[in-house]
Amino acid sequence: MGSTIKIQGARENNLKNVSLEIPKDKLIIMTGVSGSGKTSLAFDTIYAEGQRRYMESLSSYARQFLGNSEKPDVDQIDGLSPAIAIDQKTTSHNPRSTVGTVTEIYDYLRLLYARIGVPYCPEHGEPITGMTVTEMVDQVMLLAEGTKTTVLAPIALGKKGTFKDTFARLMKEGYLRVRVDGEIRLLEELEPLEKNKKHDIEVVVDRIVRRDNRSRYYDSIQTALNIGEGMAEVVTDEETLRFSSNYACNICGFTVPKLEPRLFSFNAPMGACPECKGIGTIQKVDLDLLIPNWNLSLNEGAITFYKNMTQSSNQLWQRLEAVCDHFGIDMDAPIKDLPKKQLDKILYGSQEPIQFSIYNTKGLERKYDEPIEGIVDMIERRYLETGSSWSRDWYETFLSEQECPSCHGARLNREVLAVRIGGKNIYEWTQMSVVQSIQFIDQLELTPTQRKISDLVLKEIRSRLNFLKNVGLTYLTLDRLASTLSGGESQRIRLATQIGSRLTGVMYVLDEPSIGLHQRDNDRLIETLKDMRDLGNTLIVVEHDEDTMRASDFIVDVGPGAGIHGGNIVAMGTPQEVMNNDNSITGRFLSGKEKIPVPSERRKGNGKSLQVIDATHNNLKHVNAEFPLGTLTVVTGVSGSGKSSLVTEVLTHTIQHHLGKVRTKPGQAREVKGLEEIDKLIEISQEPIGRTPRSNPATYVGVFDDIRDLYAQTKEAKLLGFTKSQFSFNVKGGRCEACQGDGIRKISMHFLPDIYVDCDVCHGKRYNEETLQVKYRDKTIADVLEMTVEEGIEFFSSISKIRHKLQTLSDVGLSYIKLGQSATTLSGGEAQRVKLASELQKKPTGKTVFILDEPTTGLHSSDVRKLIEVLQRLVDTGNTVIVIEHNLDVIKNADYIIDIGPEGGDEGGQIVAKGTPEEIVQCPQSYTGKYLKPLLEQ
Template structure:
């Protein structure tokens, strides 16, 4: 019976639906191949990246039962150096491996054979340690590294090459670094410079700017308010330039102030007991509710393991019956005080150009309904769907509402060109003829949040969401701006604005892992104002952070 809930079927029927065969008689195939074999086959056959991502959200990795995640056969693991197999050696952090290599004692015969190899391994491990990666293990998957860690791994290989006359370009290499490790990274960059190379760094970090020989500052604002060369020269010269926002922070004329008072916890706590995942040593940690908590510590100390792998996953499993298993721990208490747990990161708000701030925040639906209510629309029989660029009817069919067309280039990446029919406006001429206060739906999507506010101020639900976007410092972004063109910091603030515009229960836990990544001093200040607003509504915020401006805003610190 199709109306019977799945969990009310006998185990035998459940297995038949999932696996397609009776587990008591594995050879007896049913006519239906089974949900899991079907999904597995489709996952293997698909060439679409979007389909793969969709399938992967229902999959979770598990260690191989035969090799226990070591990847090699027993014969290979039987070979040891200094009592360690190759899997045991690569599973240790770089700092521990370096110590092991230094302790290796060789016989005179072994000295002749492998001394150069041992020295080479030691040198390369030292380079990784020198760029602040002493906490990484060599068997760590490259896909799990942050962009800053990936850059520093490549930087370590360049230091070993000892090249001269090279231009090195680094985009925010300080991401995820504790101030202590940042000093070591800057020392490494200065050594590259002293070898006779040119080092060009795109960075917001104050210490990096102060130690630069030459600074180029762009601005004065973001989006359409930027794009000009505001100042260039030594850090001192930039600090003396009044038009430079960066210079004002460097000179101390602007700063992020220490809060005059701290919020007191409301007496309720979330507690993680006996956390033992990765490098955590049976840790008990209490997170007070109703305050802004910052989790600090040097890179690789276990912050993300405690908060993201254990606390978040354990709460998600309790509240949402999530399938991801939390990291090893004894118990979690206090979950009954929370009704929602939300991770706000810098991932894109959408993966295609069809997604934009208007669709993500929910502004687009009432705007389409507004256009459908206009006299002109009602005369023509237009419904809200007419003003969507995702369905047939009102969209330009030449580009299917994308505003641009993809030209496939053999042996080269695809090229996108503006649609010659709608000229990037996404809609057909009949739809664009309907106007509200002199603006068509395409004109409205092309407006910035700040420009759209006065036009839509009479629609309360739209005004509130647009005002929140302006309050978090995003008044300059366009309503129809493709999600793929937004920076990580902008995407994060759009997510925060959506949370702020929702009805608050005061029982929501927000988790942010290094939210200041890629943010200017002024952006960090705005982000902190938004987070303080969320906390004042009774919510709980836990931030993993190295930025000292964020740490000093905390009501509670776990180090």
């Protein structure tokens, strides 16, 4: 096999028939400005061809399930190895998926607890052991002394089958009573059970125990327990106890089933908490959502559910009036002034029957004498019972996710949580961070037998935890929901999993693994990538981080520009060779010939500030932070230090709540001062600008409205009687009805991902033939949607309103995207910049706060320079910009920095340093200052 990968004639997307040769078993960086074609080369060409060849190696039977991969537009690729892509897609949106399950560490923990776990009685705190059948019978007879007692010994619980042999055995033993699915039945009456239905079958021994007939039942109980494999539920007049030959408390009879791995799974019925079914949370009415303004009275609409309801129009309101009348509740008093007992009657019901009348819309009376259900209970009940998606969405507006009252978020039942290793149950283990878990394993005291049993399992757990540590994820806990991970975090988790596999001869393709990493953590990541390379693998990494580029073996610089101006190989070779190439903008930034300047002065702000007082959300340790208004403030710190907790959860959500967004719950802090200085908050996240193919940059920034106006004013449109709505692909009239204006059709593939194909009527143009007759400067409106932003600026150069809006997209580095590009195809960073462009068009109020979370994601240094200019422009017009960022070029341009740390997780949550960049570098405890210092000295 050759030592290089040869690509000939690659034309995927904007690639211009490029040919190149890259070395194998090396760390290769593919870089270039945003939209230059580097992802098209790395993922859409090299990886796609590797995947296609793998698919073709499978049988036709296997391919029918996996689907066929299309050949990328390339003449030939030689020297390909098996390919694995590690991209930034969020690991899972499943609420049952956690860091522990994704990394498979939780599977090893389940095995560990099943093999060496020790059950403890939750009441008495004593280790519990199994009882023999004889001991159990003695205990039952003692408990049943002088009381009516029933012994239920399970034979089959939740199993499928007819159980003919079981019944034959019971008849032979002389039993006459059996409980099947909760119903007592005589054996003679039993018909064959449905084979494919699960059943619960138990032997029933019923009797009254007296001293003179003790021996009469002894043998029958013993036989029942033997048939039930040492398991029984004993029901006396006074209590119900469970007995087990596995584990049972000698004092109270608390039992734990046989320890096996599935018992410790919150996804299995035998292990999951019965109330939340293993989710850890339940949907409950949130009083802050139900009653957003406690100063209002019931008649003024304090309870939003009753808003706009009157006696003549709604029977629910009449029931509320009946409760208030019966209990003497003043409906005109502010709800905050009502006594708790009265408020509870409204919220949780009357309990006792009430006599009241209900009048329908025709005035007919119907009398009732019954308890009236409280509003809280009614919403929660109807939410679960309704079959209407509209109603369900409506009830959901009053609900929030709350910790399960039974398991308190542990997801597991009481019996599972009774099993411990080193004093911790499996849930308490998953609550520890990666670093804490490693320390816990190192300090674990086990018996020689336990050590021998667990040695291999502990070794595997420690190994996987160390991989997570090495990719900068020391702060993550194993119970962290996978859906809450950022793209960079989920990518590094998959990277850690791949390291654990220790494969060789593989080609890994990665998409910006440095996203979300502080420079300190990035150094660890680079070492990890080198380790994977040294195992004998080829790593192709799409990346903009300069440190990663300098540490690489080979760089491919794609460009020189974006979109139609890109798609060529500008430079390639070792980092030094690329630095020596003046045609490469990447090389010029790497060599220092081109750089982002440090501002000549730092703004002091307008003298006012937002002040967070005593923030304790997540890992924040009583943080007091000040955000000066009228400045560019950057919040930074190592991964997991608490930046998002402070800025997003506490500050942003508090401002949103203050501005009337009542469904947003602020993070924990005593107070946020200065809110009166804010009249508008713009949070520019990396969430998609839309979740359907119809959403696109042109519609989001509002320029498409102006373009439709323009087309409606043309002579052809007026002759045909077309209005502005004719040129909308969202409503009937001008759109193609075959695809309803999508331009594509979705083909459901059931258990495979949905496939999108061009509409075979409009061929992706979205409009019908009549609409496409109308042209402006010889272009249809469908042609306009196919234009890039840059082409649009030139095409509409004479229409200032349109040109201005398109220019804002260009200003944020998006000149290469198409006006009609589907929102679902935009990266998180691109979506964020579209939102930024939309806000740039609006007139500043002087009291607006912009909050951005890592806006440099996916940006080349030249694009970062443009972004910084845009952010500075926003501040120059009187706004306040607060940015969570690790990029040193953005940090050095800040007026004010808040550095959080010193580490991630429990070891973070404190302000390490604050002030101007020049003041931060003077703080020896600041990792940010350490990496920032050389840039300021330059």
